[in-house]
Each structure stands twice: as C-alpha cells, then as structure tokens.
Amino acid sequence: MRVFLVAGEPSGDRLGGALMEGLKTLIPDIEFDGVGGPLMAAQGLTSRFPMSELSVMGLIEVLPKFFHLKRRISETAQAVLDTQPDVLITIDSPDFSLRVAKVVKAASDIRTVHYVAPSVWAWRPGRADKMAKVIDHVLALLPFEPPYMERAGMECDFVGHPVASEPTATPAEISAFRSKYDLGDAPILLALPGSRRGEIERLADTFGEALKLFLKDHPSYRVVVPTVGATTDLVNALTQNWPGAPKVLDPRQMGAGLATVEKRAAFGTACIALAASGTVSLELAAQNTPMVIAYKLNWLTQKMAERMVKLDTVTLVNLVSETRAVPECLLNDCQPEMIAKALHDVINAPDVQQLAMNLTMERLGRGGEAPGLRAARAVLDRMQIKNA
Template sequence: MRVFLVAGEPSGDRLGGSLMEGLCSLVPDVEFDGVGGPLMQAQGLNSRFPMSELSVMGLVEVLPKFFHLKRRIAETAQAVLDIKPDVLITIDSPDFSLRVAKIVKAQSNIRTVHYVAPTVWAWRPGRADKMAKVIDHVLALLPFEPAYMERAGMECDFVGHPVATEPVASDQEITNFRTAHELGDAPLLLALPGSRRGEVDRLAPVFGQALTLFLRDHPDMRVVVPTVSHMVDAVREHLKDWPGNPVVVDPRDLPTDQAVAEKRAAFASADLALAASGTVSLELAAQNTPMVIAYKLSWLTQKIAERMVKLKTVTLVNLVSDTHAVPERLLDDCTPELIFEALAEVYSNPKAQQTAMDVTMNRLGRGGEAPGLRAARAVLDRLPARHG
C-alpha cells in the first residue's frame, strides 16, 4: 500500500506521525511519500522539501510567498499524480492542502482524505461545500465536527486527538528537566509565542512586555521558552529584550523522541503558561498546565477576520469543554497590560481551569484507543477496495 501525505506545520506533523505509526501497525508493507516534519520523517517519510516552507499564517502573510507556494502546490500535486498512491492524505494547512487535492482530483480518481476538519463552524462556512468537491473523507479531531462535514457530502470520522493519549511527564522527568536547565525549585512561566515566523515577530515583543510587568510582582519566577527547530534563532533574537533570564528549549540536537519528552517535561514543569492560540492549548491541558492564550494578526488580516469569525472563543480547551475557563487576550485585547492582568488572575487561582482541561482530554479520547490508530483504521475501512 502506498500513501502520500502532506503536512504544513508542526501540529500537522504531530498528527501525521501518529497516523503513520497507526498505519504501520495495521499494514506492515505500507510505503510513504510526501511532505512532513521530523515526527513524520521518524516514521519513514523522506520529505520532498522542508515542511517549514508551508508554515505561513494569515491572509496577508501568504502574499509575499504566493508564487513560491503556488509552485510547491503544482509540484506536490504532480508528484501525487506520478506516484498514483492508494490514498492522498492532506493534514491541516487547508489553503495549501485543498489546492493540491483540487489538482489531483481534476486529473485522477485518487482517493483524498483530509485530516483536521477546517473550522467551518467558526468562519467561512461555505468552505465545507467547496471542500466536498475535492475531498472524499475527513478525519475530525473534535467530536462535534462530523455533522458539518457530512452535511456537505463528505464521509467523516471523529478520531480524537493524539495529545489526549500521550503520557503526562513523570516527577523524575520534571526533576531531570529542572536540573538540566539549572532551574532549581524556582516557579516557572512557560512562554510560547508561536511556531511561525510571523507569529513570533508579532507576539514576542508583546509577550516580553507583559512578562516584564508580571515578573515585577514575581521576581523569583523563571521564564522557559520551548520552540521548534526552524524558529530557535528567531526566538533567541527576541528574547534579548525579555526579563526572567529565559531558558530556550532547543530541540535541534536531540533525537525526535527525546525532543518530544523534553517539551513534555517543560510543559509539566511550569506553574503557568502564556501561549499563542492553537493546538498548544491542548498540549498544555494534557500536562495540567494553567494558561492564558493571546494572539494578534496583521492589521489587514485582522480586519478581514473580524468580518468572518463567528466564535466567542478560539481556544480549543474552551471549545471542547464548552466553557470560557481559559482567559483569552485576542486582537485589540492582545496588549501587555491586559495579558499581565490575565496572568495574575490565573496564577492566583491555578486550579480554576482543571475541570475544563480534564473534560477536554476525556472528550478527545483520553483512556481510549490511540487517535493515530483510530485515524489509520478509519482511512483503511473507507478505502473502496475494502468494501469488496
């Protein structure tokens, strides 16, 4: 069996790696091709080009890279057509993924699966209908998503999220992490300004100013900044203006499994986190780390988003638990002063988010079968050959 996969950012690489592991356990002779990051490469993928080229966020931010991305779309689609895999699985990054799928569908009958339902329930509700023209099957992370996808005419399975079944860092791992980074028993604040260059450039200065305010009241607190390989240098540049003698968790020289364990230990070690909006809120919830979510967009992207977004919360922990337990400081509210106030509130009552975090993990599959295996089985069960 041959599978072509495309992931465009670290969260997609995480999902892809788990899915590939599941496929390997069910189909021992499976072969992989496509585009992915270190976790997918650890499962046997030889990425056709660096996944980081696709890590672009925002309607305006894509424009400078438009022609390069267009070439990559054509190149990727042609590779799929040449290889003729049993299935094309695109993972998140819908602006890239669905364009690849459109070209492939126009010239072949190759089955297409998209992993991570686009947030049509949040904005661009017409996207599901357009998506149905090029996607046969959707793998959904959130339990309420299949209804939206099926209504548009696609097959859809809720498969849960891999973060829900990953281990919680042990006390020994936490101790080892603190020792390795000379943190002693100081309280720790985790800062996560994003995994894309645009995010980090927008958020890091605001985060640094907010932390300056917060650390005036908590001078013994240390700041820890986990990051992804392609953003280490950019993050370090911004940290020159940060307080708290920040520690960067650099994954570049570590084997993939050790880098994942190091990040998990960093999350579990923290007393509090300030993070960009995204999948990271689920990773924090998995390690029981209370958080504040903050995010801002470029001016034009924000103006467009304000007209399209239909949600009162964007944080996945809030959405899945149906609460507003995690404070958000978004768009115009993403200011040092308002972030500082939110951090102070959460730090004064760190257990306030625990129920919402527990509910989120349970609803995403904690205690059940690994979502990567569920996703793999869903892909295989719906392949036409499997129906006789």
C-alpha cells in the first residue's frame, strides 16, 4: 500500500507521525511519500520540500508568499497524480491541503482523507460543504465534530488526539532537564509565543512586557521558551530583552526523540505557561500545566475574525471540557497588563484548571487505544483494506 501525506506545520507533523506509526503497525510493508516534518521523517517519510515553507497563517502573512505557495500546491498535486498512491492524506493546514486535494480530485479518482476537521462549529460553517467536494473521509480530533462533517456528505470518524496518549514527564526527566539548564529549584514559567514566524513576531514584545510585569511580583520565577527548529533563531533574537534570563530550547541540537523528551520535561516541571492559542493548550493539559492563552492578529485579519467567529472561547481545553477554566487574553485584550493579571490569578489558584484538563484528556481518548492507531484503523476500514 502506498500513502501520500501532506502536513504543513508542527502540529500536523505530530499527527502525521502518529498516524504513520499506526499504519506501519497494521501494514508493515506500507510506503510513504509526501511533505512533512521531523516526526514524520522519523517514521520513514522523505519530505519533498521543507514543511516550514507552509507554516503561514493570516491574510497579511500569506500575501507575500502567495505565488510560491501556489507553485507548491501545483507541484504537490502533480506529485500525487504522478505516483498514484492508494490514498492522499492531508493533515490540517486547510488553505494548502484542500487546494492540493481539489487539483487531485479534478484529475483522478484517488481517495482523499483529511486529518483534522475544520472548525465549522466556530466560524465559516459553509467550509464543510466546499470541503465535501474534494474530501471523501475526515479524521476528527474532537468528539463533537463528526455530525458536522457527515451532514455535509463526508465520512467522518472521531479518532482522538495523540496528545491524550503521550506519557507525562517522569521525575528523572524533570531532574535531568533542570540540571542541564541550571534551573535549580526555581519555579518555572513557560513562554510559548507560537510555532509560526508571523505569530511569534506579533506576540514576542507583548509576552516580554507581560513577563516583566509578572516577574516584578514573582522574581523567583525562571522563564523557559520551547521552540521548533525552524523558528529557534527568531525566538532567540526576539527574547534577548525579556526578563527572567529566558532559556530558549533548541531542538536542532538533538534528535526528534530527545527533543520530545526535553519538551515534555519542560512542560512537566513548569508551574504555569503563557501560550499562544493553538494545539499547545492540549499539550499543556496533558502534562497538567496550568496556562494563560494570549493571541492577537494583524488588523485586517482581526476584523475579519471578529465578524466570523461564533464562540466565546478559542482554547481547546475550554471547548472540549465545556468549561471556561483557562483564561484568555485575545485580540484587543492581548495587552501586557491583562496578561500579567491573568498569570497572577492562575498562580494564586492553580488547581482551578485541573478538573478541566483531566476531563479534556479523558474525552480525547486517554486510557484507550492510541489515537494514531485509531486513525490508521479508520483509514483502512473505510477503504476496506485488510489489516496485518
């Protein structure tokens, strides 16, 4: 069996790596092709070009790269048509992924699967109907998503999220991490300004000012900043004036496995995290790390979002747990003073988020079959391919 996969950012690479591992478990002689990052490479994928070229979000950020992205869409779709895989699996990054699927569907009957349902329950519900024209099967991360996809005419399976099956940091991993970075017994604050260049550039100064205010009242805290390899140099440059002598984690200096262990240890030892909106809230919840979510957009993108977004929260922990336990400082509220106050409030009552984090992991499949294996089984079952 031959599978062509396309992922466009670190969270998609993570999903893709788990899915590939599951597929290899069920069909050991499976072959992979496509575009992905280091975690997919560790499962046997040789990416056709660097995945980081696709990690772009927001109208303003996309415009300068429009023609390059358009060329990559054409190249990727043609590679699918040339190789004629049994299935094309696109992973998140819908602006890129669904355009590739559209070209492929127009010229072939290759089966198409999209991993990560679009958030039609939050904004632009018409996307599901458009998606149904080019996608046969959706793998959903959230338990309430299948009805939206099925209503539009697509097959859909809730497969959970790989974060729910990942181990928590061990005391030995935490001890080794603290020793490596000379952190002693100091309380740790994680700062996570995003994985894309544009959002890091937008949030870095605001995060730095918020930390300055927070550390005035909590001077014993040390700041740790995990990064993805493609943005480590940018994060280093933008955090030089941050308070707290920040330790920037560089995954380029280690293999994917060690980088994962170190990131897990950083999350596990932290007392609190300040994070950009995104999948990272689930990673933090998996390690029982209380958090504050902060995010802002470029002016034009923000104005569009204000008109289209239908929910009062964007944090996945809040959505899955059906609570509002995780405080958010979004858009116009993404101000240093408001963020510092939210951090202070969470530090004073860290247990408030615990129930919501536990419930989120339970609903995403913790304790059950690994989501990557569930996703692989769903792909094969819908194709009626016999597992090994």
